Amino acid sequence: MNDTFLVGVHATGPDSCRITLAGDLDVVSAPDLRQAVQAAVAGHRSVLVDCRGLTFCDCSGLNALLGAARAAKAGGADLRLCAVPRALARLLRLSHTGGAFTIEPEAADAR
Numbered sequence: 308m309n310d311t312f313l314v315g316v317h318a319t320g321p322d323s324c325r326i327t328l329a330g331d332l333d334v335v336s337a338p339d340l341r342q343a344v345q346a347a348v349a350g351h352r353s354v355l356v357d358c359r360g361l362t363f364c365d366c367s368g369l370n371a372l373l374g375a376a377r378a379a380k381a382g383g384a385d386l387r388l389c390a391v392p393r394a395l396a397r398l399l400r401l402s403h404t405g406g407a408f409t410i411e412p413e414a415a416d417a418r
Contacts, residue, residue, distance in 0.1 A: 312336035313360070314343045323353035329360030332368030340368070344375040348382040357391035357413075369398055376407045387411055 312330040319325050322346050332340060347354045356375065364372075372388075381385035389411040391399075399405035 309318050313337060314339050314413055316343050316347050318351070318354075322351055323355070325355045325357055327360060329362075331363040332361055332371065333363065333365045334367035335365045337371035340371045341374060341378075344378055348386075349380050349386045351376045351418045352384050354384055354386045356386065356388050357390055358388055358392060358395060361392055361395060363364070363367075366400060369402060369404065372403070373407055374402060385409070 312332060314336075315326075315327045317325050317327070318384070326340075326343055326347055328340070329335070344354070344356075356372075376386050387409040390413060391410055396405075396410075399408070
């Protein structure tokens with residue numbers, strides 16, 4: 308793990324977990340996300356990736372997220388994103404890759 312990116316996997320139920328991201332998701336930290344998703348998909352059918360702490364995402368980070376979606380699908384798991392920051396939402400829109408993810412809308416009282 309590196310100094311500018313933190314990733315955590317926390318069980319939220321018997322068959323579900325939440326992956327929390329904080330910091331910069333880039334070429335250096337993308338392998339950390341890949342490793343976390345592999346572990347999460349191996350033990351859970353429902354994986355929620357909480358992006359609220361994400362401060363930056365480059366094309367390597369986007370590739371890691373897309374790989375996470377593919378890994379989840381291949382493992383029979385449901386992967387969803389939540390609390391997607393504006394910059395990541397823009398990157399998904401401009402790259403036409405948003406359709407690869409189920410993105411949960413933020414609840415009005417969570418803002």
